[in-house]
Amino acid sequence: MKSRDVFSFSFGAVRLRKMRAGLTILGIVIGIAAIVALTSITTGLQVTITSELGAGFSSDTVTVSTQSFRMFGGGTSDFTLLVNDTDTINEIEGVQTSAAIMSKSVMLDFGSTELPLSVTGVEYTAYASIYSSFVAEEGSIPETPVNNSVVIGSRVTDPWDNGTVIAEVGDTILISWTHRVGLEMVEENYTAEVVAILEEIGGFSMGPNDLGLYIPLSTAQSFFDTDEVNSIAVQLVSDDEELIETVSQAIEDAFDGLVTVTSPTALLETMSSVFDIISLFLIGIAGISLLVAGIGIMNIMIVSLMERTREIGILKALGMKSRTVLGIFLTEALVVGLVGAVVGVVTGYSIAMIFAAFSGGLLGGMPGRESSGGPSSSLMTITPILTMDIILGAMAFGVLVAVIFALYPAWRASKLNPVDALRYE
Amino acid sequence: MTTVLEVEDITKTYMMGEIPVNALRGLSFEVESGEYIAVVGPSGSGKSTLLNMIGALDRPTSGKLMIEGVDVSTLSDNQLADTRKNVGFVFQFFNLIPRLDARGNVDLPLAIAGVPRSERKKRTEEVLTSVGLEDRMHHKSSELSGGERQRVAVARAIVTNPAFILMDEPTGNLDSKTGGEIMDLVKQLNEKQGVTLIVVTHDQYIGQQADRTLHMLDGVIASDVVN
Ligand SMILES: Nc1ncnc2c1ncn2[C@@H]1O[C@H](COP(=O)(O)OP(=O)(O)O)[C@@H](O)[C@H]1O
Ligand SMILES: [Mg+2]
Numbered sequence: 001m002k003s004r005d006v007f008s009f010s011f012g013a014v015r016l017r018k019m020r021a022g023l024t025i026l027g028i029v030i031g032i033a034a035i036v037a038l039t040s041i042t043t044g045l046q047v048t049i050t051s052e053l054g055a056g057f058s059s060d061t062v063t064v065s066t067q068s069f070r071m072f073g074g075g076t077s078d079f080t081l082l083v084n085d086t087d088t089i090n091e092i093e094g095v096q097t098s099a100a101i102m103s104k105s106v107m108l109d110f111g112s113t114e115l116p117l118s119v120t121g122v123e124y125t126a127y128a129s130i131y132s133s134f135v136a137e138e139g140s141i142p143e144t145p146v147n148n149s150v151v152i153g154s155r156v157t158d159p160w161d162n163g164t165v166i167a168e169v170g171d172t173i174l175i176s177w178t179h180r181v182g183l184e185m186v187e188e189n190y191t192a193e194v195v196a197i198l199e200e201i202g203g204f205s206m207g208p209n210d211l212g213l214y215i216p217l218s219t220a221q222s223f224f225d226t227d228e229v230n231s232i233a234v235q236l237v238s239d240d241e242e243l244i245e246t247v248s249q250a251i252e253d254a255f256d257g258l259v260t261v262t263s264p265t266a267l268l269e270t271m272s273s274v275f276d277i278i279s280l281f282l283i284g285i286a287g288i289s290l291l292v293a294g295i296g297i298m299n300i301m302i303v304s305l306m307e308r309t310r311e312i313g314i315l316k317a318l319g320m321k322s323r324t325v326l327g328i329f330l331t332e333a334l335v336v337g338l339v340g341a342v343v344g345v346v347t348g349y350s351i352a353m354i355f356a357a358f359s360g361g362l363l364g365g366m367p368g369r370e371s372s373g374g375p376s377s378s379l380m381t382i383t384p385i386l387t388m389d390i391i392l393g394a395m396a397f398g399v400l401v402a403v404i405f406a407l408y409p410a411w412r413a414s415k416l417n418p419v420d421a422l423r424y425e
Numbered sequence: 426m427t428t429v430l431e432v433e434d435i436t437k438t439y440m441m442g443e444i445p446v447n448a449l450r451g452l453s454f455e456v457e458s459g460e461y462i463a464v465v466g467p468s469g470s471g472k473s474t475l476l477n478m479i480g481a482l483d484r485p486t487s488g489k490l491m492i493e494g495v496d497v498s499t500l501s502d503n504q505l506a507d508t509r510k511n512v513g514f515v516f517q518f519f520n521l522i523p524r525l526d527a528r529g530n531v532d533l534p535l536a537i538a539g540v541p542r543s544e545r546k547k548r549t550e551e552v553l554t555s556v557g558l559e560d561r562m563h564h565k566s567s568e569l570s571g572g573e574r575q576r577v578a579v580a581r582a583i584v585t586n587p588a589f590i591l592m593d594e595p596t597g598n599l600d601s602k603t604g605g606e607i608m609d610l611v612k613q614l615n616e617k618q619g620v621t622l623i624v625v626t627h628d629q630y631i632g633q634q635a636d637r638t639l640h641m642l643d644g645v646i647a648s649d650v651v652n
Contacts, residue, residue, distance in 0.1 A: 001536055001537050001538075001539060002536070002539055005536040009536075012524060012525070013524070016524045310520070311522055313520075314520045314521075314522060315533070315537070316482075316506065316509075317480070317482055317509060317514050317520075318509065318510075318514075318533055318534045318537050318581075319506050319507065319508075319509040319510035319534065319537050319538065320506065320537045321502075321503050321506045321507075322502060322503075322506070323503075324537070417483070418482045418483070419477050419482050419483045422482075422516070422520065
């Protein structure tokens with residue numbers, strides 16, 4: 001029997017039992033759709049996060065801090081980093097430059113409402129040389145520290161994204177900082193002139209962000225009356241992994257192991273391995289649903305085998321060989337698997353797109369909530385990514401599951417003795 | 426006349442669990458090309474079993490069964506399947522495939538034999554016309570009467586031009602008029618084209634039409650009479 005005839009015979013058998021075939025296909029569709037949706041969302045998310053993180057910090061930069069930067073938790077020590085620790089760091093072989101970063105939570109006061117933000121004291125030039133995203137869109141970043149100057153992130157001008165512009169270059173803004181003196185809370189005010197607005201940065205970053213306020217480090221030292229800094233960003237002479245390794249070690253040694261040096265590459269690696277685990281886990285769950293679909297196929301084929309015993313007897317009496325009977329049953333599974341896989345891929349991708357649109361709207365909508373006070377630090381959009389690998393992999397998996405679970409019933413059908421099959425009532 | 430079938434002392438024992446059932450208990454006969462043989466006998470005497478052996482649906486337990494000079498009991502499953510392509514079967518309950526129309530059913534043996542589509546279309550139409558179903562080609566078996574269904578079955582049996590046509594109670598489910606028409610059709614094939622016909626039947630009419638009658642009783646041939 002020619003394969004074209006085998007195919008049309010099988011196709012006819014599938015089409016006859018539309019309801020049954022539909023339900024079997026549905027099982028495959030659900031499994032494949034789940035896999036495709038989850039994979040394309042996690043891939044999209046991973047790409048978004050890694051690229052935004054990648055843009056946020058240069059690969060030749062490490063961050064020195066007193067707290068261990070881990071995904072889950074991390075302790076602090078009593079040890080503090082000071083402004084002039086950069087001198088120690090700058091002497092280490094392989095270090096290009098370093099910038100101390102002092103961050104505090106403040107209120108941005110503009111009459112009717114207050115906006116909680118964080119203000120960061122940095123040396124503009126060193127900071128800009130480390131983070132290429134620290135560039136002015138409007139105005140200019142002064143090269144030498146200018147007292148009472150502030151550089152603001154692009155979204156500080158219009159934090160709710162609704163046209164209420166609160167600060168432009170040349171405006172003065174009032175930053176108020178509340179801290180404890182003895183038992184009392186003291187509010188201190190700092191009036192600063194906006195000298196520059198940064199270009200839009202977007203996403204996460206270890207460096208500047210769109211909602212940041214940047215004042216000269218010396219100003220921050222006197223305003224906050226401290227020499228303690230949160231972290232020191234260190235730029236190395238190259239992004240060679242070995243160099244990052246040795247310099248990180250040298251920095252830790254210089255501070256007797258009391259600091260933690262985080263390299264962006266290591267962070268990216270940690271994040272992507274976490275993502276790999278998450279997506280593997282999700283795909284595992286989706287895989288189980290596909291397995292269930294496979295068992296459904298097997299079950300339905302065994303039932304249909306009993307119903308079609310006589311048909312198999314007829315085919316064999318007409319001279320059909322066992323392997324052709326096997327071929328017919330496997331082709332039926334193939335048709336079911338293929339249709340299920342194709343519909344599953346389309347459905348899965350649609351689900352991913354709907355999810356992305358929904359979650360994008362959700363995340364994008366958040367800063368608009370005035371009641372929640374502050375705008376979210378950044379807006380993140382996920383674009384599901386459907387690669388050819390995902391498509392082909394999912395289809396192959398769907399078809400494979402269908403065919404594998406059909407093997408046993410098909411084999412049983414092919415082994416039927418024609419005399420017994422024809423006697424079957 | 427050439428001998429197309431030689432049956433030599435064949436037996437067939439089925440196992441019903443532990444209990445052996447001796448359906449055939451040693452029977453021998455020969456069939457010449459172009460003969461029309463009626464096989465009669467009480468129910469359970471082994472007529473269908475014998476027909477299944479002749480049609481290469483099954484192998485005998487012992488003895489020799491030569492179809493056109495080839496011993497069936499030595500054949501592999503695949504060779505047995507190929508032998509069936511040279512046999513046309515007609516069953517009491519028609520055994521058509523319900524989802525296929527008349528043409529699809531008649532087309533099936535040709536498709537199984539790997540005949541190209543272009544030839545098949547012409548051949549199926551020709552055969553369906555010869556059994557008087559030219560205007561029923563696209564009817565499913567559920568849309569056909571019993572007589573029409575059996576005509577489709579006959580068309581399916583003859584479409585490959587087999588050496589034998591084996592019929593197991595072909596008129597058992599038809600009224601005598603319709604049954605007579607079917608048998609007249611088959612008789613014509615036998616006379617005009619020299620097709621060898623072996624028909625298991627309870628039907629008196631067939632008994633009279635046939636050249637020779639085999640009486641079976643308890644798995645043996647009780648008498649072998651030339652009419
Ligand atoms: N596949 C089978 N398995 C077990 N017993 C069978 C089988 N086929 C036939 N028999 C038994 O063999 C005997 C002959 O059956 P059969 O050839 O169908 O008789 P007939 O067609 O003359 O009525 C019966 O007793 C029947 O029950
Ligand atoms: Mg019988």
